[in-house]
Amino acid sequence: MDNLTHSLAGAVLGQMGLKKKTGLGMATLIIAANIPDIDAVATLLGGVQHLALRRGITHGPIAMLVLPLLLTGIMIWFDRWQTKRGKRPADRLPIHKGWLLALAYIGCLSHPALDWLNSYGIRLLEPFSSQWFYGDSIFIIDIWIWAALIAGLWVSRRREKKGLRNWQRPAWTSFAAVCAYIFANGLITGQAEAEAKTVLDSKASAVAPDDSRDTVVANPLPLLFWKREILWRNESAYGSGAYDLFGGLVLNEKQRIPDYGRFLVPQIARASDDAAAFLFWSRMPIVKAVGARVTVRDQRFMDPLVGDRFSVRVNVRKDRLARPAP
Numbered sequence: 001m002d003n004l005t006h007s008l009a010g011a012v013l014g015q016m017g018l019k020k021k022t023g024l025g026m027a028t029l030i031i032a033a034n035i036p037d038i039d040a041v042a043t044l045l046g047g048v049q050h051l052a053l054r055r056g057i058t059h060g061p062i063a064m065l066v067l068p069l070l071l072t073g074i075m076i077w078f079d080r081w082q083t084k085r086g087k088r089p090a091d092r093l094p095i096h097k098g099w100l101l102a103l104a105y106i107g108c109l110s111h112p113a114l115d116w117l118n119s120y121g122i123r124l125l126e127p128f129s130s131q132w133f134y135g136d137s138i139f140i141i142d143i144w145i146w147a148a149l150i151a152g153l154w155v156s157r158r159r160e161k162k163g164l165r166n167w168q169r170p171a172w173t174s175f176a177a178v179c180a181y182i183f184a185n186g187l188i189t190g191q192a193e194a195e196a197k198t199v200l201d202s203k204a205s206a207v208a209p210d211d212s213r214d215t216v217v218a219n220p221l222p223l224l225f226w227k228r229e230i231l232w233r234n235e236s237a238y239g240s241g242a243y244d245l246f247g248g249l250v251l252n253e254k255q256r257i258p259d260y261g262r263f264l265v266p267q268i269a270r271a272s273d274d275a276a277a278f279l280f281w282s283r284m285p286i287v288k289a290v291g292a293r294v295t296v297r298d299q300r301f302m303d304p305l306v307g308d309r310f311s312v313r314v315n316v317r318k319d320r321l322a323r324p325a326p
Contacts, residue, residue, distance in 0.1 A: 001114040010110065029106065039053060052281050055115060185220065193218045240252050261288075274312050284300060285298060293313060
């Protein structure tokens with residue numbers, strides 16, 4: 001998810017009452033909710049190598065254990081540094097080391113939980129396993145989640161400033177609403193994928209009874225949470241479609257995967273660091289050749305609005321396009 005969502009999530013957790021457990025509680029929650037994205041420095045490498053580096057080791061179990069410890073140490077040092085300089089705010093609560101560490105863990109763990117929800121992918125077990133996991137339920141920037149979190153945060157803060165009782169309630173309501181929204185979107189994705197799989201399996205069985213190995217992804221869309229972009233592929237073809245919770249499923253004409261689209265992948269991965277990184281990240285690679293120039297895209301990110309941000313190009317000998325690489 002985007003960093004505004006992560007920050008709002010940390011702030012809402014604080015407004016639910018957690019910020020009153022210790023001094024610097026709110027700051028710790030917000031920073032912890034974003035800290036796994038320190039891997040964003042990988043974007044400085046240029047090209048698409050960052051695709052293979054992001055959402056990996058800083059989102060895995062070792063990072064989830066170590067990062068909160070480091071953040072807690074930094075926050076304790078900061079509080080002491082302000083105290084020595086006479087700059088510590090008078091209304092700040094005393095530091096409770098146990099609660100500060102607990103909040104650092106809560107905020108940090110909220111990050112991979114949210115990142116898992118979209119179709120971009122996250123390696124939850126890195127470095128023990130490089131497997132990618134996908135929730136396919138929420139678009140990477142969800143305006144409705146923004147609205148719910150901002151509303152809960154704003155109302156809760158207003159009630160707190162007025163000294164009203166139960167000022168935490170709006171934040172709890174916001175949290176519950178977002179959880180319900182995520183659960184409902186998971187059901188929509190599951191229904192969309194199940195319907196698409198049923199249609200594809202019936203078509204496959206009519207042509208080749210033993211061929212029903214389609215991969216189906218219901219890709220979330222911005223704003224239109226009740227709709228999904230349907231993406232599917234098997235060994236010989238791929239296609240797309242649309243699902244509407246209220247209008248049903250429509251699948252477009254399939255497109256054949258050229259023979260070279262399968263056997264060229266290992267050769268493409270060896271062609272450059274960018275190509276290797278892209279194919280490591282890609283969930284549904286599509287290979288297209290024009291002469292000796294080969295372009296690899298990911299089926300999830302082929303919208304023209306995305307441009308070339310999720311693609312890589314390499315040169316391949318023309319004779320390699322006609323027969324499998326030895």
